[in-house]
Amino acid sequence: MNSEYLEQIYEHIQDGIIIMRENREIVMMNPAAKRLTGWRVGDYVPYCSYCMTDNRKEGKPTCYLIANNEVPSFLSEMPTYHGENIDVEMSTAAIYSDSDTGETEYLLVLRDRETFKQAKEAAINKKMIRALTEAKESEHKRLARELHDGVGQSLYSVSVALKAIESFVHDNAELNNYISEVRKELQKVMNDVNAYSQRLRPHSLDQLGLEPTLHTMIDTIHKRTPGLKIKLTTQGLDRCDPSVEINLYRITQEALHNITKYAKASKVDIYIKKSNTHIYIMIKDNGIGFDRKKTQNEGLGLKHIEERVDQLNGTCKILSKIGEGTSIDIVVPRWRPKDD
Secondary structure, three states: OHHHHHHHHHHHOOOEEEEEEOOOEEEEEOHHHHHHHOOOOOOEOOOOHHHHHOOOOOOOOOOHHHHOOOOOOEEEEEEOOOOOEEEEEEEEEEEEEOOOOOOEEEEEEEEEHHHHHHHHHHHHHHHHHHHHHHHHHHHHHHHHHHHHHHHHHHHHHHHHHHHHHHOOOOOOHHHHHHHHHHHHHHHHHHHHHHHHHHHHOOHHHHHOOHHHHHHHHHHHHHHHOOOOEEEEEEEOOOOOOHHHHHHHHHHHHHHHHHHHHHHOOOEEEEEEEEOOOEEEEEEEEOOOOOOHHHHOOOOHHHHHHHHHHHHOOOEEEEEEOOOOOEEEEEEEEOOOOOOO
C-alpha cells in the first residue's frame, strides 16, 4: 500500500524528480521532469548556468550542489533539450552508494520557477487592478457626495429663492411665465444632477445596503423599459463588507445593462442568497442568448463582470444558448479578500 502511494506521488507531483549517476547519466525520471526538460532516461543532465560560468578550483566537484551538501536548494538556469534555459530551483541528495564500485547515485529535484514567477506576476496584477478599482469607486463616492450635498443643495437653494421671488410678482403675468419656465429648467437640472450622482455611487448603498439599492435600480429600469419584468428574490441578504456590496451592485448593474441593450428579453430573475461564508447570485433572462465564443472580443461587459468577481476571489459561470437566454451564476466570499 505504501509503495503504491509513493508511486502515485512520484507520477503526479509537479516537481521534476530525477535519479542520476555520478557521471550525471539519468537512471530514472518522473513525467514532470520529462515535461519540464524534455530529457530522457539515458541522457546526461547538463550543468546549470552557474556551474558553467563558475571559476572552479582544481579538484573541486563540478556541480555546486554536490560540492555543497549543506545547501538545501539553489536557483539557477538549466538548459533543456531544445537549447533554451529555464529558471529552476534545484536540490540534490545522495541516495545510494555502491560499496563495491564506490559509485554514488543522486536525487535531483527541479521546481519550475517560471510558473511560480507567472503566478506571482498574476497575483500582483490582480492586486493592482483591485487597488485601481477601489480607488475609482472611492473617487466616485466623493464626486457623488459633492454633487448631492454641494451642487444639489445649491440648486435647491436657487429653487427656494425663485419661489420667494414668484410670491412678489403676482401682477406680472409675463414675468411669472418666465420664472415658471426657469423653475422647470432648474428642476430638470436638479433631476440630472441627482441621476449623475446615483450613477456614480448610489447613496442608499452606503446607508441602507445592497438589497434596497437594487430595488431602486430595478424601479428605474422599469420606468425606462416597461416591457421588461425584473424579479429580485433574496435570502438572508443583510449588510456585508462595503467593497463586496459595491462590486455586487456593479456586477448586477452591468448584467442588467447588457440585458436591456442586447438580450431582447421580457423577463429577468435575480436570486441572491447569503450564507455564513458566501454570497450566491443568479441572474437569468429569457432573451435571445448568444454564442460566447463569437463575442469574446466584443463582450467587454461580461469581462468586467468576471474581473470584479475575480477581485473578490469568487467564481463566475456565464451560460448562454442561442434562443434560450442567458444565466450568470456567481459565488463570492462575503468578506473582502485579504491582500496577498
